[in-house]
Amino acid sequence: MVSAMSTNAPAHPIRLHRFVRSGHSHRVQLFLSLLGIPVELVDVALDRGAHRSPGFLALNRFGQVPVIEDGEVTLADSNAILVYLAGRHDPAGQWLPRDPVGAARVQVWLSVAAGPLAAGPAAARRAVVFGGAIDPRAVAEADRLLALIDGVLASSRFLVGDRPTIADLAIYTYAAHAPEGGVSLERHEHVRAWLARIEALEGFVPMAPSPIPRTGGGDVSG
Amino acid sequence: MVSAMSTNAPAHPIRLHRFVRSGHSHRVQLFLSLLGIPVELVDVALDRGAHRSPGFLALNRFGQVPVIEDGEVTLADSNAILVYLAGRHDPAGQWLPRDPVGAARVQVWLSVAAGPLAAGPAAARRAVVFGGAIDPRAVAEADRLLALIDGVLASSRFLVGDRPTIADLAIYTYAAHAPEGGVSLERHEHVRAWLARIEALEGFVPMAPSPIPRTGGGDVSG
Numbered sequence: 474m475v476s477a478m479s480t481n482a483p484a485h486p487i488r489l490h491r492f493v494r495s496g497h498s499h500r501v502q503l504f505l506s507l508l509g510i511p512v513e514l515v516d517v518a519l520d521r522g523a524h525r526s527p528g529f530l531a532l533n534r535f536g537q538v539p540v541i542e543d544g545e546v547t548l549a550d551s552n553a554i555l556v557y558l559a560g561r562h563d564p565a566g567q568w569l570p571r572d573p574v575g576a577a578r579v580q581v582w583l584s585v586a587a588g589p590l591a592a593g594p595a596a597a598r599r600a601v602v603f604g605g606a607i608d609p610r611a612v613a614e615a616d617r618l619l620a621l622i623d624g625v626l627a628s629s630r631f632l633v634g635d636r637p638t639i640a641d642l643a644i645y646t647y648a649a650h651a652p653e654g655g656v657s658l659e660r661h662e663h664v665r666a667w668l669a670r671i672e673a674l675e676g677f678v679p680m681a682p683s684p685i686p687r688t689g690g691g692d693v694s695g
Numbered sequence: 696m697v698s699a700m701s702t703n704a705p706a707h708p709i710r711l712h713r714f715v716r717s718g719h720s721h722r723v724q725l726f727l728s729l730l731g732i733p734v735e736l737v738d739v740a741l742d743r744g745a746h747r748s749p750g751f752l753a754l755n756r757f758g759q760v761p762v763i764e765d766g767e768v769t770l771a772d773s774n775a776i777l778v779y780l781a782g783r784h785d786p787a788g789q790w791l792p793r794d795p796v797g798a799a800r801v802q803v804w805l806s807v808a809a810g811p812l813a814a815g816p817a818a819a820r821r822a823v824v825f826g827g828a829i830d831p832r833a834v835a836e837a838d839r840l841l842a843l844i845d846g847v848l849a850s851s852r853f854l855v856g857d858r859p860t861i862a863d864l865a866i867y868t869y870a871a872h873a874p875e876g877g878v879s880l881e882r883h884e885h886v887r888a889w890l891a892r893i894e895a896l897e898g899f900v901p902m903a904p905s906p907i908p909r910t911g912g913g914d915v916s917g
Contacts (some may be wrong), residue, residue, distance in 0.1 A: 534843065546796055553802040560795030574768055580775040583802070587809035621756065675886030 483562070486511035488542040490532065492519045494602060496595060496646035497551040498539040499680040504555055504642050507676040508562050552583040555639040567637050578633045582640035585618070586647075593618045594647040597654030601684045607655040615656040619648065619664055626663035630670065637674060645671050646680055653683045706786070708733035710764040712754065714741045716824060718817060718868035719773040720761040721902040726864050727779055729898040730784050774805040777861040790861050800855045804862035807840070815840045816869040819876030826904045829877040837878040839888055841870065848885035852892065859896060867893050868902055875905045 487505060489512050491498030505512045517523045517538050532540045533549035540549045543561075548554055559569035570576055570634045593615035602609035622644070625632060632640040649668050651658060658665055671677065709727060711734050713720030727734045738759050739745050746758045754762045755771035762771045765783075770776055774824065781791035792798055815837035822830035844866070847854060854862040871890050873880060880887055 515868055534846065548796075548803075550799075550803040550806050552806045553799040554804045556802045557795045557799035560798055573779045574770075576774040576782055577770055577772075580805070581770075581772040583805065584772050584774045584809040587806040588813055591810055592814070623756035624756065 483510065484541060485544065486513040488513045488515060489553050490515045490517050490529075490538055490540040490542075492497050492517050492538045493681060494683060495519070496598070496650060496680060497537070499646045500540045500551050500642050501554050501558075503645070503678055504558055504568070504639065506678045507642075507674060508558065509676060510558075510562060514535075524541065550589060552643060554640060555583075559639055567636065568642075570638070575633070579638050579640045582632050583643050586643035589614065589618045590644060594651040594654060594656055597656050598647065598650055598683075599654070601654050601686050607686060607688065612654065612656050615651055615654065619651065619656070619658070619661050621649070623661040623663045626667045631667065637671065641667075641671055650680060650683070652685045655686050655688050705732065705765060707766065708735040710735045710737055712737045712739050712751075712760055712762040712764075714739050714760045715903060716871060716905060717741070717760050718758070718820070721868045722773050722864050723761045723763065723776050723780075725867070725900055726780055726790070726861065728900045729792075729864075729896060730780065731898060732780075732784060734817065754882060774809060774865060777805075777864060780862055789858065790864075792855075792860070797855070801860050801862045804854050805865050808865035811836065811840045812866060812869050816873040816876060816878055819878050820869065820872055820905075821876070823876050823908050829908060829910065834876065834878050837873055837876065840879070841873065841878070841883050844870070845883040845885045848889045853889065863889075863893055872902060872905070874907045877908050877910050 487510055489498070489505065491502060491514060493516060494527060502512065502514070507569065517529065523529060524538065529540075530536055532542075532547055535549060537549065539551055539554060540547065541554050541557075543557075546557070548557055556569060559566075563569070569579055593611060597608055597611035597615050600606060600611060622632075629635070631637050632644060645668065648658075648664060649672075657670075672679070698781055700893055709732055711720070711723060711727065711737060713724060715738060724734065724736070729780065741760065745751060746760065751762075754764075754769055757771060758806035759771065761773055761776060762769065762780075763776050765779075768779070770779055778791060781788075786911050787792070791801055815833060822828060822833060844854075851857070853859050854866060869892065870880075870886060873895075880890075894901070
């Protein structure tokens with residue numbers, strides 16, 4: 474499957490500007506790997522303010538990773554990059570359905586990724602990994618969102634039907650790494666099974682783990 | 696332009712479940728009107744909790760407006776609905792480019808709509824219109840985002856190139872109604888010119904205005 478798609482891989486590697494502990498960066502790295510596209514990783518030192526340099530702002534005026542460069546195309550926003558890669562490098566249309574209903578069902582999850590996923594599991598993890606303290610409000614939002622996703626996955630192997638799409642990739646990283654923000658996946662058995670299904674895909678690459686904080690309630694899976 | 700597209704309008708009206716003061720609902724109503732598609736509006740009384748009823752949750756497990764019903768298709772999430780309508784009812788592909796780069800450039804703004812627009816201008820307006828008090832943090836986030844959008848529109852008639860796309864519709868409503876949350880558009884002249892360009896499109900329908908709050912700084916355009 475992956476090898477068939479990689480016949481459409483570009484002749485040159487795609488350059489990915491990323492931060493090694495950014496889940497937004499990881500979702501792009503994961504998709505490039507699943508598509509079998511060679512990648513040139515460029516580490517952006519967010520911790521030293523490199524994303525606010527004039528050079529980086531010329532790549533992305535929002536000052537955020539990830540950014541890709543694919544020949545003449547420079548593109549930011551992880552969701553947008555997933556859409557671009559699916560359109561250009563997945564000719565079978567497996568990862569982003571071309572029909573209006575399928576495309577819209579994927580879009581629902583790209584909106585979730587940019588909204589409640591960012592405000593929930595991603596914010597909870599950021600508070601711990603980069604701030605050193607648990608953010609109870611973000612943890613509560615993450616719990617609500619993961620319960621909802623668990624309900625969807627109770628009757629569906631992937632977020633949109635029985636095959637993986639970019640919807641799964643947009644949600645995967647911050648769901649998988651939610652425990653690093655003090656968010657337990659214990660109660661969400663369908664989410665855990667779905668994470669394992671993604672991790673079993675040929676070409677899967679993980680994001681480097683960060684330590685899981687201790688919480689008072691014994692609620693963290695460790 | 697609109698009349699040519701409306702030849703692809705469905706035989707039956709599209710049912711739109713909406714809340715009259717929801718900008719997310721308005722962006723869908725606006726696109727339906729621009730496409731010349733007949734619409735059956737169903738008001739959902741969010742203020743009386745109608746979005747948490749079992750009947751409504753069966754339409755959208757997220758419990759949010761808007762939701763559309765187009766024959767057999769039921770769909771939630773305003774961005775997803777814009778993608779669906781563009782794919783199904785805009786055969787020329789004017790509103791959502793089909794090429795990977797164009798589609799990705801639109802996706803950037805759908806992500807902004809679900810993320811910083813929701814956390815900035817939409818949250819600022821919600822605090823005032825539904826809570827009665829200005830939220831300084833949301834106002835500050837709105838200011839930052841609008842300055843950035845103003846920079847984009849300094850060299851582009853619309854958010855993605857010289858013609859309107861669903862990117863503009865996803866951003867329009869909460870930008871236009873930002874003053875209702877205590878967010879001034881005074882400094883953002885390119886944003887104001889762009890709002891006027893959208894309001895001049897054939898088929899434009901406005902969202903009902905809410906009162907503009909008084910602020911201490913004389914910074915509100917009134």
